[in-house]
Amino acid sequence: MAASNVVRYLFFSFNLLFFVGGSITLGLSVHARNNKLDYQITDDNTLPAVNLLIVISAVTLIFGFLGCCGAIRNNRCLLAVFFFTGLFLMFLMMLAVGILGALSSTVTAQEVVTESLQQLLPLSQQPKTLIRAAL
Template identity: 35%
Template structure:
């Protein structure tokens, strides 16, 4: 057969592609989980739109994980129906990923508003919330070396004296180091968490968008290989 060698090459390329595709699916699941945890556990952001992109990425990753195995079987067995179904599923996934990228980009444009609202809510709820919630807020301020939403003055209702902040705001954290030290730069961080948190969130969302674009490009290659193999199978060439 004149084209047997070429079709064999396409077959093994498709098989190799699906192995890489399987790894990408696993990577998407991990990335989506990490971003979701970063957004909701570390930052405790309650805005629903923040979950759209990472949740879609997790779902797509799971679907990719199983479709890749399906594609490997189709390529190896040279089954026209399986390869065709694989190509169609890839195309549908690309549409879903485009939607996820748009959702992520849309949320990225709203980060300033979402971060401000979330930080304000954290400060308001701090005194009357659970120990776990307060610990999360404290860890946020420690990790980002910041205090309050826009400045340490955001904690003016923290204690009756109007001049105290949580100990997690302190430059050198010790017991009750924030009492009466709200406006003392040598003792308390004066910068709010808004800027640092916004930057970190934008980086996380950007990683999601980059991952979606990379996977979509690989999927397009998969569709091309699938179409070539389908053409070879349909034409009656035997690909061993």
């Protein structure tokens, strides 16, 4: 019986971390959305990502709370139906968002990377004084 209590409190602690993490992420993303000018957020570039972050963190907060309640009360229905199904659906949703984000790369990000790489010229194209100092 002591092992089941240890597992229950470990499960509670794990879900409490999800709850706290969801709360912090939700608070920061709402703060970023309300202070768009401070974070250089425009409607075109990152506002949909901030809105998605608000939704995902709110759902994470809810599932963390349900997991904590289910772990403390040993309610199998709450754990099985809401928590595990919800986490699985969230995993699929985050996977889909990640794939869509990877497929729809923006031109501006590619331009920034290309510009940064062009500034890193090979050593042979640097001035001769710099080449002597490097050797």
